[in-house]
Amino acid sequence: MPNSDIKNVQSLLLGENNELITDAVRKDARNIVGEVVTEAIHDRQAKDGSLVKTIAPMMENAISQSIENNKATFVDAMYPVVGSLVRKSVSVFFNSFLEKLNHLIEYSLTLKGIKWRIAAWRQGVSFTQYILKQTFVYRVEDVLLIHKTSGTLLLDVAAEQSECNDPELTSAMLTAINDFMMDSFKHNEEVILDTIKTQELTLVLANSPKAILVAAVSGIPPVELQTHLQQTLDDIHQLYFTELDEFVGDTAPFIKTESHLRSCLLSELNQSEQEKKAPWLAIALLAILMLPLSYLGFQQWKTQQVVNALMAMPTTPGLHLESVETDSGNILLTIMRDPVAVHTKSWLASNELDLANIVIIEKRFASLAPEVIHLKAQKILGNTEFKFHIEGNELRLTGGNSRQLSNQLLSELNSIPGINQLNTAAVRPIRQPQMSENQAATLLFDQLKKELASLTITFDKQSADIASNMLPFVVSAKVHILNLIQLAKQLSVPIGIVISGYSDSTGNQAQNLALSQQRAEQVKLSLVAEGVPNNMLHAVGIGEVPFAQVEFEARAVMFSLISLSPQNQARNAND
């Protein structure tokens, strides 16, 4: 059949450009490919592994793009893996740290460690080397892959703490020795060294036409090592034949043989060394180190607990917690306390606090809390028939009778800080036996004079300022003085108030005198500001009160009233 006819028949059957066939296939392409795609991929990968190479870059792109677009999905997917990875790496780190620490202690602190040190020194080797020698039956220190003809080192891997320096020169020299051997013994065929022994090391060699694999071994190498080396070298030789054959100096392609070489870093532990299991020494040392730390921590925690409890304690009238500080295990508690309030120690004890390491610093103050005022009034009126009721600043008395209402009682009630007014309207009046108005005024005058003399305003060290807790006493002094002036006028008795300032006996005497003067002046100023006439007051500094036992009370200001007694008064009138 002529060629043109065949072509005609072909175009009739298959179409002009085979489109009849390709169209038919295309219509069903999805099904056809779909049926075999998995097997086809599998077969191709098995055949030449090209699939991985083709897909890998695509997958890398796809993953990086996917991460860029939706990070959260990836984070979620990776989360469980990353967590366990981190845990694993931390635990590996910790284990190896413990192991190293254990070795360190074992070889430096124990009797065996000292013995070994002496032995190492006697043999003139480093302690590390000696330990290795004692610990291992044998250990491969270094593995060298050498290009056979040039003696160039292609790659070397060393065990931990190995001390092989300059593997390049070792490789070259080994080749040179081989060459020298062949020349010296006139061998025409190849001479193959298979072991070289020194006191410390044995070099075990495996040979192939293009390369030499050398293992530097300490201890006694087993026979299997040589076999293993030979097998490894054969593998390398097979895989890298071209690179070895065409080698002219570039060692880069042989970096990939590292895993092969690493597989030759074999070792065998001494029987006694193998028995070791847990690193007890390290654990014990760590525990000993941790003990004082945890004790300190516990003490700190206990103190903090007490501090927290103190801060959280409910307040009690008349007690004011100023500050809580800790100082080397002790707790410094600064507290302001009204004299009638509950004692600090019993207050702490009632809150179930251990007083063992609490140092209490107490400051006096007059509390204006209703409960405290009530308590003070109760104390004064406890033995009388009176009942009382306090509302705001006013104290209302009920019960009893006016005869029982002595001046002393009234002035005591009056001097309670926080009480400004006394209401005695509800007290049953009983006609007093006749007493002249003057007599009554004289009695009250004397009473108030006594009370004024008993008022003391105390000061902080080296200070002439009136502390806020002393203000109620100043006010009390004012009330007394104004009443006294009033009564004196009534009785026509000339009076004057001397305000005397004192200081304690520590420090410079001259300065103390000045300080005592300042204190008196300061109180005088306050009284004048409160409305006491200036010409009635005389401030004077007395200086030191040399009683160390009453140091606190010595830093004070006191009041004295000077008046003429009736006899002198008469004489005065005659003058």
Added chain:
Amino acid sequence: MISLKICLIGGSAVGKTSLVRRFVDGIFSEKYLTTIGVKIDKKQIDFDESAVQLLVWDIEGTDKFSGFNPRYLNGAAAYIVVLDQSRPDTLEDAISLYQQAKVVSQSPAYLVINKSDLPSKLTQIQLDSLADFEFSHVITTSAKAGDNVEKLFELIAKQASMECEPNGE
């Protein structure tokens, strides 16, 4: 990393070991020590983008009668034939050794005329005759003064490492 084996051959006391010491350690010693067998040293040369490590095989001095162990030249990227310009007979040794070496090695050979700090006793005819041999380079050096020593090894490293570069199709 490129790692190259370079061999030095030549008559006795022409200064092979001194050349290597000058190159590797940068020092020169008047003391003469004869090399037995082979002595190997290494030094790295850094170029702009790459580094080349040279393993220099300093082979014991031999003369035209005794010859040297040709196996030492195996795998060498280049070899250096050294002569002493103050002793004209070392030229004969050099040529003889070169001819022996050529049989076993196809690598480039460099001729080094050493001891340039001493007066030359080589005749012009002798120098001209060198052109008949296929040395890659002929260089005059002084291990004592340090002249050209560094340059010699750099030249060898550069040329030999070019051979190593992956060739195109």
